[in-house]
Amino acid sequence: MKATIIGGGIIGLSSAWFLAEDGWEVTVLEKGDLSDNCSFGNMGYLSPSHFVPLAQPGVVSKGIWWMFDMKSPFYVRPSLSPDLIRWGLKFVMASTHAHVERSARPLTELLLFSKELTAEWQRSGRMSFDYTDHGCVMYYQTVAYEKEERENARKAVDLGLQVEVLDREQAQVLEPDMRPDVRGGVLFKDDAHIHPNSLMRQLPALLEQRGVRIIRNAEVTGFSKEKKTIQTVHYQTDAGEQHISGSDLVVLAAGSWSPQVARMAGERIALMPGKGYSMTFDTDRQRMRLPGILLEAKVALTPWQKQLRIGSTMEIGAINDRILFPRVQGILEAVPRFLPGMMDDPAFRQLADLTSLQQHLREKVWFGFRPVSADGMPYIGFAPKTNNLMIATGHAMLGLSLGAGTGKLVAEMAAGKETSVGVERFRCER
Numbered sequence: 001m002k003a004t005i006i007g008g009g010i011i012g013l014s015s016a017w018f019l020a021e022d023g024w025e026v027t028v029l030e031k032g033d034l035s036d037n038c039s040f041g042n043m044g045y046l047s048p049s050h051f052v053p054l055a056q057p058g059v060v061s062k063g064i065w066w067m068f069d070m071k072s073p074f075y076v077r078p079s080l081s082p083d084l085i086r087w088g089l090k091f092v093m094a095s096t097h098a099h100v101e102r103s104a105r106p107l108t109e110l111l112l113f114s115k116e117l118t119a120e121w122q123r124s125g126r127m128s129f130d131y132t133d134h135g136c137v138m139y140y141q142t143v144a145y146e147k148e149e150r151e152n153a154r155k156a157v158d159l160g161l162q163v164e165v166l167d168r169e170q171a172q173v174l175e176p177d178m179r180p181d182v183r184g185g186v187l188f189k190d191d192a193h194i195h196p197n198s199l200m201r202q203l204p205a206l207l208e209q210r211g212v213r214i215i216r217n218a219e220v221t222g223f224s225k226e227k228k229t230i231q232t233v234h235y236q237t238d239a240g241e242q243h244i245s246g247s248d249l250v251v252l253a254a255g256s257w258s259p260q261v262a263r264m265a266g267e268r269i270a271l272m273p274g275k276g277y278s279m280t281f282d283t284d285r286q287r288m289r290l291p292g293i294l295l296e297a298k299v300a301l302t303p304w305q306k307q308l309r310i311g312s313t314m315e316i317g318a319i320n321d322r323i324l325f326p327r328v329q330g331i332l333e334a335v336p337r338f339l340p341g342m343m344d345d346p347a348f349r350q351l352a353d354l355t356s357l358q359q360h361l362r363e364k365v366w367f368g369f370r371p372v373s374a375d376g377m378p379y380i381g382f383a384p385k386t387n388n389l390m391i392a393t394g395h396a397m398l399g400l401s402l403g404a405g406t407g408k409l410v411a412e413m414a415a416g417k418e419t420s421v422g423v424e425r426f427r428c429e430r
């Protein structure tokens with residue numbers, strides 16, 4: 001059985017992994033060279049704590065408020081694009097308590113399942129990507145965020161997750177070098193983190209060893225369909241127009257580009273790119289023990305042995321390579337407000353030197369486009385109008401967390417097997 005996968009991000013490569021494991025003859029078509037995409041420079045979190053989808057009550061009003069602040073972590077580029085308007089309406093309609101209630105358990109199940117599969121990759125000894133499962137702390141400075149996060153902690157316990165609520169002193173004991181200036185925090189003990197760049201660098205070589213054919217610099221440009229079935233996938237390379245015929249399965253895992261590719265097959269996906277930034281620096285001595293999210297600022301930090309990554313922002317809009325300096329500035333200013341000890345790190349001080357940062361913005365700031373579905377839930381399943389097309393995208397802030405699990409579900413559904421976790425909430429027809 002032949003499978004063609006469109007996109008070599010974490011979702012496409014994980015799908016290739018599990019399909020190849022089940023004996024499929026797999027080809028991955030990737031328009032880039034696999035040296036970078038959204039799956040590389042992200043924060044590396046595997047986050048069962050993130051069981052609340054992005055579309056949730058209160059997010060719209062907060063978003064509107066933030067749109068008037070150039071340093072804010074959330075921004076929707078105003079546009080009359082019908083795609084954005086359709087996405088926006090669906091997003092607003094999905095931002096309800098009922099949606100959050102219905103989504104939390106299926107999301108948690110997939111998050112835990114996927115984390116375990118990722119841990120197995122590391123345990124197998126075939127890959128090494130700094131898998132660490134010491135948890136992640138959500139820090140808050142205000143009463144409002146404390147209330148919200150304690151409520152999340154309560155729901156997490158209901159879902160079977162382990163949490164510990166920390167007061168200011170306990171947060172300071174946990175991160176003595178950071179001297180957190182916070183009201184407190186919640187430690188989500190089931191969270192883990194990895195070095196995503198390492199995983200993404202190793203996966204292609206291992207897939208090729210397993211017999212997966214990866215064609216780099218190959219952009220899918222169209223499909224030939226007959227009787228609701230894709231007969232041929234057309235793609236463009238430096239050598240000109242090429243095609244693959246006779247795929248039993250085509251997996252669309254093109255991240256933020258998925259709506260355009262879906263349209264070529266006559267399918268529609270409500271999804272927008274959500275640009276985010278990260279900055280990574282080498283540190284002489286790791287002063288931060290655990291990954292942490294600064295809630296009011298929506299800034300995340302990930303410590304590895306000798307590196308620290310800081311990331312944030314969600315700019316919903318077009319795919320472009322503009323870096324908005326005030327937002328980067330907003331991220332860097334937030335860090336010492338919460339974690340004053342960070343200023344003791346000479347590498348952070350150097351990064352936060354705004355004059356130098358502005359001069360070297362492109363070298364210092366990475367950006368990627370999260371594929372943000374209109375209801376904050378991934379699409380995993382067969383396309384409504386095309387028999388042999390499976391859609392696996394829309395993972396928004398959770399692509400790495402859900403990557404391995406999504407790949408496994410794709411393989412299970414392709415084989416017509418019962419899935420390891422429920423997939424009803426991820427159906428493409430919703």
Ligand SMILES: Cc1cc2nc3c(=O)[nH]c(=O)nc-3n(C[C@H](O)[C@H](O)[C@H](O)COP(=O)(O)OP(=O)(O)OC[C@H]3O[C@@H](n4cnc5c(N)ncnc54)[C@H](O)[C@@H]3O)c2cc1C
Pocket residue numbers: 006007008009010011012029030031032036037038039040041042043044045046047218219220221253254255256257258261274275276277278311312367368369370371393394395396397398399400401402
């Ligand atoms: C700042 C930031 C921090 C994040 N932190 C985390 C985190 O800590 N944990 C987490 O779980 N998630 C995180 N995310 C989200 C996560 O990175 C994404 O959800 C995930 O990378 C999406 O993976 P993907 O495979 O769907 O898309 P991508 O990684 O974007 O891959 C899609 C691929 O498809 C290719 N493609 C597109 N069109 C075509 C075409 N026509 N033909 C062939 N190839 C095509 C693209 O070139 C690309 O390589 C973060 C994101 C950002 C921006």
